[in-house]
Amino acid sequence: MSYTALVEHFEQLHHLQHLGAICGWDQATMMPPGGNEARAEALGTLAVLCHRQLQEAQLPDWFAAAEAGPLTPEQAVSLHEMRRAWRDANMLPADLVRARSLAGSRCEHAWRSLRPANDWAGFLPLFEEVLNLSRQAASARAEALGLSRYDSLLEQYEPGMRSRQLDQLFGNLGGWLPDLIRQVQERQRHERVLAPSGPFPTTQQKALGLEVMALLGFDFAHGRLDVSAHPFCGGVGEDVRLTTRYDEQDVTQALMGIIHETGHARYEQGLPAAWRKLPAGQARSMGVHESQSLFFEMQLARHPAFLARLAPMLERHFGPQPAFVPDNLARLYTRVEPGFIRVDADEVTYPAHVMLRFEIERDLIEGRMEARDLPERWDQLMQQYLGLSTKGNHKDGCLQDIHWTDGSFGYFPSYTLGAIYAAQQAAAMQQQLGPLDRLIGEDLPAIFGWLQQHIWQHASLLETGVLLSRATGQALDPAPFRLHLEQRYLA
């Protein structure tokens, strides 16, 4: 009875979140500029309502009564996930929530002009305020959860993950990645890569994108593709809204972006319908979500066997040119080049950008480092991992990301966890189904079936560690990722 009341209550929350997801998508894709202020206000009211739904006074009683009653094992997990959502929404005092939100908006807003101006001095006091309040939030969460401060933030994005594991993981990566990057660079130094020559009209890029989405099993009865300044995968499981951004001079980026978002989308579309409206039916974590987009983009789409399928599609839409030859596409899509900017990084150097951020954000939150020391530490780690200096170049250094401006500390590791989970999944899949090149060439549905069976259908019904080891036979392990990089880039 109490469990039923909880289901109804959380379904209501889900419906509100649905409206927010669609209106958020509209804001990024369809809304004319003059609609923004009213939209922001409407979404603000909705956020308050959603939060209030999780602060309903009867919830603790319902939780207690439901726990005492008979529950199926899945209902017990569902209850646990409801509690997690409730706990996250009620852990911080209301005035700290408000202060963080305010300081975050202020810092993020200023950052949009301070970054292009390379203005670290202007950014610092705003950032110090955000950091200060994030530390307070981390302390409150840490106390409630019995975790370290940084781990209590990590828990928001990657439940169950601890910095102890991340230390090991990044320690391991740090031991071989810088050297691997150098080897790959050495090897690619004399490689000849042709860039496709445009223009590539937007309408044709979109037609190609839709065709590739169909090939990747995207369900167009439950989703669509549009354009936004910052590509994302939004909407709801029943109606997934992907976006991309087209550059008429370059077809390669939007195409790979669409494939990346299609990975996110298929996870959402593949979540179990029976649990869709409850916390237990949502995607497991940011890392698992990223593992699906990176599986699609890195394991699948940059694989030579997939590029061999892409080549004739590119030719069909844009006419033949030497750059579309499969071998050239493979070289193009596996080019490694250390650079300043994380979001432009290739598969091999990307983890270095994340390691650097993890070390810094952990030390900032744990109080082992101060905001004012950020540029120097950034420069030092960039030199260590990628051989590049950002001294004085804040806009391409510590000012490049939006995450910290609003206090989203603890998010960055998800990117690399995703890459590693994806490599583990690819390795296990190949052990069970045979080599990827055959699957990609002849049996893509088998790949999607494997992901459906081992990842998508479990939603949040399994903890990440259990999900991963049942799917791959291993706990978190960077070895398959390393092997993947060595085979693709050094073999």
Next chain:
Amino acid sequence: MSYTALVEHFEQLHHLQHLGAICGWDQATMMPPGGNEARAEALGTLAVLCHRQLQEAQLPDWFAAAEAGPLTPEQAVSLHEMRRAWRDANMLPADLVRARSLAGSRCEHAWRSLRPANDWAGFLPLFEEVLNLSRQAASARAEALGLSRYDSLLEQYEPGMRSRQLDQLFGNLGGWLPDLIRQVQERQRHERVLAPSGPFPTTQQKALGLEVMALLGFDFAHGRLDVSAHPFCGGVGEDVRLTTRYDEQDVTQALMGIIHETGHARYEQGLPAAWRKLPAGQARSMGVHESQSLFFEMQLARHPAFLARLAPMLERHFGPQPAFVPDNLARLYTRVEPGFIRVDADEVTYPAHVMLRFEIERDLIEGRMEARDLPERWDQLMQQYLGLSTKGNHKDGCLQDIHWTDGSFGYFPSYTLGAIYAAQQAAAMQQQLGPLDRLIGEDLPAIFGWLQQHIWQHASLLETGVLLSRATGQALDPAPFRLHLEQRYLA
């Protein structure tokens, strides 16, 4: 203080309605089919929340306290409109609301297949249930408002309007309209009208539509144009979403549809920003809304001076053809032909369709007629007003409209009130600014300025009667409408 609390409360309601308007628009324009069930549920939850917002227990106390406090005259009106919204949401017992909504959904759903099957016998029991519950609702509303049963329903769409006035109005129209229709038909009998010859590709129709919207002053920073099966003007004042439907064989319909919706849109865009989030800042009534769309479509766009401006635009988009000559466009867009279907009716015969429905729905609600007698009465009135029989032809007769299937009795008069208000406005405008053909040819902004000053900026701050007589110097009066028809169709 209480007034401030009320403002905040009603602003919150406005924000929720904003989310509903955008998600409703998305449902009709963008949503893939598989998203419908989840969307319907989410919007259902939102409707409950909006209703609950108007049932907040503190509202009566706040109203009383606010009335006692010092208020500006505009705040007093604003308070009155808040009360009206509150009153409408609280007048019916909850189980009657639920029963009506259920019976309405059932009847409307069945109607979608019963109408094409011409199945009156299948429709009747469902309709009887809807009518029965609508009569109960009308009785409850009538008692609370001190109005007749039908007037209490009318009050929902056209506050202040009474059936006594409508009797007079339609009595007047009934006295001359059938004869005028016959005269126009006689006169047009030998007129030669060329239909434009297609195809007219959708992309070009859209480009033309956008150009015409711009000419009509639509603000694209606060709105957009899309496609839906049933054209509408939705969204919110800050972000108005128009839709149309294109037929590649016919450019005339979508174009005039866009112009009609642009009239609705400019009213919404022209509502006063300071009152936008409160009931007093909304459009005055359905009739006034329709007066703006019909001003744009009938008074303005079908005027020979406007068609003379449209002709070169049509030529520019589709190449010259004899049908695009202004004189032919004028004949095409003023063709009068009695027909069965209201939504396809021309400006002259349209009021006959409304008169018929008004008489029937008033008698149904007042208990002077039963549901089973509908087909016979329909046929008799169609013969009387338009000389057409619908005997046995239910799908083109009493089954053609959606309105009654869900119990929206009292809505139909708005269409003809709109046409009459529009004619009054056009007459007054010409008295003040000079003849329409000069204004249309040389000074469209003066027309829009007049509407802004006399209609749009007043939102719901004036009652309809006051709004109308301040703008036109007259109370509701069919004479300018009659004169308009005589001048356009018989002169």
